[in-house]
Amino acid sequence: MLKSFGQFIVKWRWLVIGTWSIAGALIVSLSPNIQDYTNNDQASFLPSSYESAEAQKLAKEAFPQSGESSALIVFKRTDNKPLTADDKTSITQGVTGLNAQKIDKVKGAITGQQQLSPDGKVQLARASLSGQPRDEKTLDAVKAVRSYLSDTFSGTGIEHATTGQVAVLLDTQDSFSKAQKIVGIVTILLILVLPGIIFRSPIAAFLPVVSVSIVFLISNSVLALAAKIFDFELSAQLNSLLIVVLFGIGTDYILFLLFRYREKLRSGNHTRGAVSFALSRAGEAIFSAALVVIAAFSALFFAKLGSLSALAPALVISVSVMLIASLTLVPALLAIVGERIFWPSKKWMSAPQGSISKNVGGFVARKPGTVSVAVLILLIALSSGIFSYKGDFDIASSLPENVESVQALNSLKASFPEGASSPTNVYVFGSDPLDQNRLGELVANLNNTRGVANTLPAQLSPDGRSANITVILKEDPSSDKALGDVAGPIRDTAHAADIPGKILVGGETATFADIRAATNRDLSVILPVAAGLIFIILAILLRSLAAPIVMLLIVGLVYAATLGTATYLFTGIGDAAGLTFFLPIILYVFVVAIGTDYNILTATRLREENTEGHDPRKAADMTIEHSSATVISAGIILAGTFLSLAFTGISLLSQMGLSVSIGIALAAFLASIILLPSLSALIGKRFWWPSSGRARR
Numbered sequence: 297m298l299k300s301f302g303q304f305i306v307k308w309r310w311l312v313i314g315t316w317s318i319a320g321a322l323i324v325s326l327s328p329n330i331q332d333y334t335n336n337d338q339a340s341f342l343p344s345s346y347e348s349a350e351a352q353k354l355a356k357e358a359f360p361q362s363g364e365s366s367a368l369i370v371f372k373r374t375d376n377k378p379l380t381a382d383d384k385t386s387i388t389q390g391v392t393g394l395n396a397q398k399i400d401k402v403k404g405a406i407t408g409q410q411q412l413s414p415d416g417k418v419q420l421a422r423a424s425l426s427g428q429p430r431d432e433k434t435l436d437a438v439k440a441v442r443s444y445l446s447d448t449f450s451g452t453g454i455e456h457a458t459t460g461q462v463a464v465l466l467d468t469q470d471s472f473s474k475a476q477k478i479v480g481i482v483t484i485l486l487i488l489v490l491p492g493i494i495f496r497s498p499i500a501a502f503l504p505v506v507s508v509s510i511v512f513l514i515s516n517s518v519l520a521l522a523a524k525i526f527d528f529e530l531s532a533q534l535n536s537l538l539i540v541v542l543f544g545i546g547t548d549y550i551l552f553l554l555f556r557y558r559e560k561l562r563s564g565n566h567t568r569g570a571v572s573f574a575l576s577r578a579g580e581a582i583f584s585a586a587l588v589v590i591a592a593f594s595a596l597f598f599a600k601l602g603s604l605s606a607l608a609p610a611l612v613i614s615v616s617v618m619l620i621a622s623l624t625l626v627p628a629l630l631a632i633v634g635e636r637i638f639w640p641s642k643k644w645m646s647a648p649q650g651s652i653s654k655n656v657g658g659f660v661a662r663k664p665g666t667v668s669v670a671v672l673i674l675l676i677a678l679s680s681g682i683f684s685y686k687g688d689f690d691i692a693s694s695l696p697e698n699v700e701s702v703q704a705l706n707s708l709k710a711s712f713p714e715g716a717s718s719p720t721n722v723y724v725f726g727s728d729p730l731d732q733n734r735l736g737e738l739v740a741n742l743n744n745t746r747g748v749a750n751t752l753p754a755q756l757s758p759d760g761r762s763a764n765i766t767v768i769l770k771e772d773p774s775s776d777k778a779l780g781d782v783a784g785p786i787r788d789t790a791h792a793a794d795i796p797g798k799i800l801v802g803g804e805t806a807t808f809a810d811i812r813a814a815t816n817r818d819l820s821v822i823l824p825v826a827a828g829l830i831f832i833i834l835a836i837l838l839r840s841l842a843a844p845i846v847m848l849l850i851v852g853l854v855y856a857a858t859l860g861t862a863t864y865l866f867t868g869i870g871d872a873a874g875l876t877f878f879l880p881i882i883l884y885v886f887v888v889a890i891g892t893d894y895n896i897l898t899a900t901r902l903r904e905e906n907t908e909g910h911d912p913r914k915a916a917d918m919t920i921e922h923s924s925a926t927v928i929s930a931g932i933i934l935a936g937t938f939l940s941l942a943f944t945g946i947s948l949l950s951q952m953g954l955s956v957s958i959g960i961a962l963a964a965f966l967a968s969i970i971l972l973p974s975l976s977a978l979i980g981k982r983f984w985w986p987s988s989g990r991a992r993r
Contacts, residue, residue, distance in 0.1 A: 302575035302627065306568045309628040316625050320514045327517035328524050330535070343600050346810040347787070351723050351802030358725060358762035359755075365425040367438050368460040369405070369445065370418060370704040372711075374453050378416035383454055384409075390448045391421045397444055401426050401437035413711035420708075429462045435469075438462050442700065457704035467701045475944035476535050482940035483543045487933060491547065491554075494929050497638045500554065503629065508546035511621045515542065515614040522609060529602070534610050540953070542614055544937040545589060545890065548930040549622040552578040552585075552897060555926040557630060558638070567634040575627050581900050584837045585893035586619035591829035592889035596881075598825055599818040601811060604881060657920030660970065661913040664977035671971045675853045675962070681860030684867065687815070688874035689808035690774035696945040713749050715769030718804040720782055722765040722790045726797030729760040738793040739765055745789045747771065747781025773805040776874065783809040815877055823884055827852075830892055838899055842985040846975055847899065850967050851891040858887050858959035865958075866951060876948040879955060886956045890934065891963030894927050898968045902976055903984070912980045916973035924969045931964025 305312060342349045371387045373379060379387075391407045407421035423441055427434040438458060445456045484505055492501035515538065523530060556574035561567075593615065596608035630637060660667050695702050708717045722742060724730060735754045742765065743751040752766040767786065771778040782805045790799050827848055834844035859880055866872040901923045905915035938960065941953025976983045 299572065299576040301623075302572035302579065305575065305624055305627045306572050306631045309631045312624050312628040313632075316510070316621075320510060323514055323521070324517045327520045330516050330520040330523070330530065342602065342807060342810055342814065346814065347800050348802045348806040348810045351721070351800035351806070354725050354762075354798075354800065355721070355723055355764065355802060358723070358757045359764060365427065365429045365434055365462045366460055367423040367425060367441055367458050367463055368704065368708075369407075369421040369423060369441070370457050370459065370707045371421065371449075371454055372418045372707055374455050376417065379412070379419055384412075384419060386449075386452060386454060387419050387421070390445065393448060394421075394423065394441065394444055397440075399437055399440045399444070401431075401433050402441065414713075415711050418707055418711040425462060429465055434462055435466050438466050457700045457707060459701040459704035459708070463701040463704070464695075467695055467699045471695050471699060471944075471946055472535070475941075475946055475949060476539065478944050479539050479940045482943060483539055483937045486936040486940065487543055487547050490929070490933050490936065491551070494551075495554065495558075495638055497640070499633065499637050499639055503554075503626070503633075503637065504543070504547040504550045507550060507621060507626050507629065508543050508618070510625070511546060511614075511618050512539065512542050515617045518613055518617065519610050522613060526609075528606065528609065530606055530610055534607065537607075537952075538610065538614055540937045540941060541611065542618055544934040545586075545615065545893070546618050546622070547933050547937075548893065549582045549586070549618070550626055551926060551930050551933070552582055553622070553626060553630065554637070555929075559922070561635065568631055571627055571631045574630075575623065577904075579623055580837075581897045582622050583619065584833060584900075585896050586615055586622070587833050588830050588892045588896065589615050589889040590619075591833060592826045592885045592892075595822045595826035595829065596885065598821050599814075599881070601814040601818055601878070604815075604818060604822075604878060653924040654921045656924065656969075657917040657973075660920060660974045661917035661977060664913065664916065664974040667970060667974040668978055671966055671974070672853070675857040675966070678858075678864075678962075679853065679856035679860045681863040681868070682856055685859065685863045685880070686776060686867065686874035687812060687877035687879075688774075688872065689779065689811065689877050690772075690873070694876065694946055694948040709772070713768060713770070714772045715749050715778070718773040720767040720769060720773070720786065720801065720803040720805050722767055722786075723800045723802060724754075724763040724765070724793075724795055724797060725800070726761050726795070728796070730756070730763055730795065730797075734793070734795045735763055735765075738790070738795065738799075741789050741793070742767055742786065746785045747778065748786065767803075769805065773803075774808060778805050779809040779812060782806050783813070812877060815881065819881055819884075822881055826885065826888060830888065834892070834896070834899075837896065838903060838984070839987045840984045842979070843899060843976075843983055846979070846983065847892060847895045847972065850895065850971055850975075851888045851963065854891050854959060854962045854967050855884055855887045857962055858883055858955060861958050861962075862951065862955040865954070872947070872951070875955075876951050879948075879951055882952055883955055883959060886938075887959035887963060890960055891967060894931065894964050894968035895972055897927060897930075898923055898972050899976075902973065906984070912983065913977045916977040919973050920969060927964050927968050931960055931968075935960040935964070 344350060344353065371379070373383060388407060391405050394402070394405045403424040403426050405421050405423035407419060411420040413419070425434055425437055442458050445458070449456055487504050488501045491504060492498055519530065553574050556578040557570050560570040560573045590612050593608055593611040596604050596611070599605040599608075697703070705717055722738070724735065724738070739751050739754060742748055747770055749768045749770045751768070754763040754765045756763050769778050769781065771781065782801060787801045790801050793799055831844050831848060834847060835841055838844060862875060862879070862883070866875055898919060901919040902915050905918045906912070910918060935957040938953045938956040941949040944950060
C-alpha cells in the first residue's frame with residue numbers, strides 16, 4: 297500500500313505542495329491567537345473534587361474580596377541593614393503616593409509598623425487589585441505599580457520588589473516568552489547545522505527547517521481553533537515544548553526518509569523511484585513511530601491534573617500534522633529537489649567502507665550475551681537514583697533568580713518566618729451563624745498542631761456563616777515537609793473540629809499537596825495506559841508478541857535510568873530541592889514514545905534482514921551497519937533540540953530539557969543501536985514469536 301501511495305505522491309508532487317500551501321494559509325488566517333487560551337495557574341488545572349479546589353471555589357462565594365487579586369511589595373535597604381525611621385517614612389510616603397496615582401485596577405495600598413519583619417530589614421505593603429489575576433488590565437496594573445515604585449525610590453537607597461499571584465504570573469509570561477525565543481533560535485541553529493554536517497549539504501539542512509516551520513505554524517493555528525471551539529485551556533510552557541517536539545521528531549522523520557532515499561540512489565535508482573522506495577520502506581517506520589508518540593501523548597488524556605491533560609490535545613494534534621507532512625509534503629519536496637538535496641557533496645554517491653558501525657555490528661553479532669549484560673548493568677546502575685527522587689512543587693522558584701517576583705520572595709523568606717510567604721487557610725462554611733467559642737477552640741487546636749508556627753484569629757464573612765482561619769506554617773510552604781504537614785495533621789485537626797458545616801483546608805500549600813496526590817494518581821494510570829497502547833501498535837507492526845515485550849522492557853529500563861540519572865544530577869551533584877513534580881510523567885511519555893521510535897526503526901530493519909534470509913546474528917550485524925547512522929543522527933538532533941531548553945534560565949524547563957536529552961541519548965545510543973540488536977541475536981528466531989518475522993511484501 298505504501299508503495300502505491302509513494303508513487304502517487306511523487307506523480308502529483310506539485311498538487312500536494314499546492315494543497316498544503318492553500319490549506320495552511322486558510323487555517324493560519326482564520327485562527328485566533330493561541331496566547332488567549334494559555335494558562336499558567338496550577339490551581340486552576342486541579343479538578344474540583346480535590347479539597348483545595350473546592351475550598352477556593354467556596355471561599356470566593358463567602359468572601360468575595362478573596363476572589364480579587366493583590367500585589368505584595370517588599371521594601372528593604374540596598375545595603376541589607378535594618379530600616380531606619382527615615383526609611384520607614386519614605387516607604388509610607390511612597391505607598392501614599394501610589395494611592396494618589398489612581399492606577400486603573402489598583403483599589404488601594406497599605407503599609408505600616410505591623411508589616412515590618414522581625415529583624416527590621418523588610419517592610420511590606422499590600423496593594424489590592426480589582427479583577428482576576430489573568431485579566432490583561434490586572435497584569436498592566438502590576439506593571440504600572442512597578443514603574444511608579446522605580447521612579448519614586450530611584451537613588452534613595454531603598455530597593456523594592458513586587459510579588460504575589462499576579463506578579464508571578466506576569467513574570468512567568470515574560471520568562472516563557474523569552475524562553476520560547478531562545479529555544480526557537482537554538483533549535484533552528486541545531487537543525488541547520490547538524491543535518492548539514494551529516495549530509496554535507498546546505499539544502500539538506502534547510503529541508504527540515506522549512507518543512508517543520510510550516511507544520512509548526514499550522515499546528516499552532518489548529519490548536520488555537522480547537523481550543524476556541526472545544527473550550528479548553530493550554531499550558532503556558534506548551535509553545536516552548538512544541539518547538540522542541542515538532543522540530544525534534546519532525547527532523548527525525550525526515551532523516552529516516554533521507555537515509556533510505558540516499559541508500560536507494562546509491563544502488564542506481566533514479567530520483568522518483570528512489571523517493572517512492574524510501575517512502576514505502578521508511579514510511580512504515582515513520583507511520584508506526586508517529587502512532588506510538590500519539591498513543592503515548594493520548595495517555596495524558598487520562599490525567600486528572602489539568603496541566604498534564606491540557607498537553608494531550610496539543611501534542612496529539614501537532615504530531616498528527618507532522619505525520620501527515622512527513623508522508624506527503626516532505627516526499628513531494630524531495631521529488632522536486634531530487635539529488636540536488638545532497639549538493640555540493642559528491643561523497644554521498646558511495647557508501648563508506650570499514651565504518652565504525654560495521655565493526656560494532658560485527659562485535660555485537662559475535663558476543664551478544666556479553667554486550668547485553670554490560671548494557672543492562674549500566675542501565676540498572678543509573679536506575680538506582682530513582683530511590684532518591686523527590687518532587688519539587690515551588691513553581692515560582694523555577695523562574696530565573698533575577699526576576700522581580702523571585703527576588704521579592706527571597707527577601708521575604710530571609711526576613712520573615714518561612715511560612716509567612718504563603719499562609720494556609722482553614723475555611724469553615726456553615727448554614728447558620730458560626731459559634732465563636734467553637735471557632736476559638738479550632739484556632740487553639742490548629743496552633744498546637746505539628747507544622748504550625750502560629751494561627752491568626754478567625755475572620756468572619758459578612759453574614760457570619762463562614763470563617764477563614766489563617767495558618768502560618770513552620771516550613772517553607774512549597775517544601776515536601778510543609779506539604780506533608782498540611783495534607784496530614786493540619787487537615788486532620790481541621791476536619792475533627794466539632795463545628796456544624798463543612799471545613800476545608802486551602803491555600804497554596806494545600807493546592808500543591810493535592811497536585812502531588814493527583815500526580816501520583818496520574819502516574820499510576822498513564823504508565824500502564826501508554827504501555828498498553830504502544831504494545832498493541834508494536835504487535836500489529838511487527839506481527840509478534842515477544843518482540844514488543846522485549847522493546848517495552850528496554851524502554852522501561854531506559855526510563856528508570858533517565859529518572860535516576862536526573863535525580864543524581866540535579867539533587868546529588870546540583871543543589872536543587874527536588875525534581876519538578878511532573879517530570880516523571882513527562883519523561884515517561886517522551887522517553888518511552890521517542891525511545892520506541894528508534895526501536896521501531898531498528899526492529900523493522902531487523903525484520904527486513906530476517907526476511908532476506910539472514911540468521912539472527914547476521915541480521916543484527918547488518919541492522920547496526922545500515923541503521924546506526926540514522927539512529928545516531930536522529931538521536932543527536934533530537935537530544936540537541938531538547939537540550940536547548942536548558943538555556944532558558946527556567947529551572948523546570950532546564951530540568952525537562954536536560955533529562956529528556958539524557959533519555960534520548962540512552963534510548964538511541966545504547967538501547968536501540970546496541971541492546972535491542974544484541975538481545976534479538978541472543979533470543980534468535982523466538983524474538984519474532986509467534987510469527988517468523990518475515991514482512992509481507
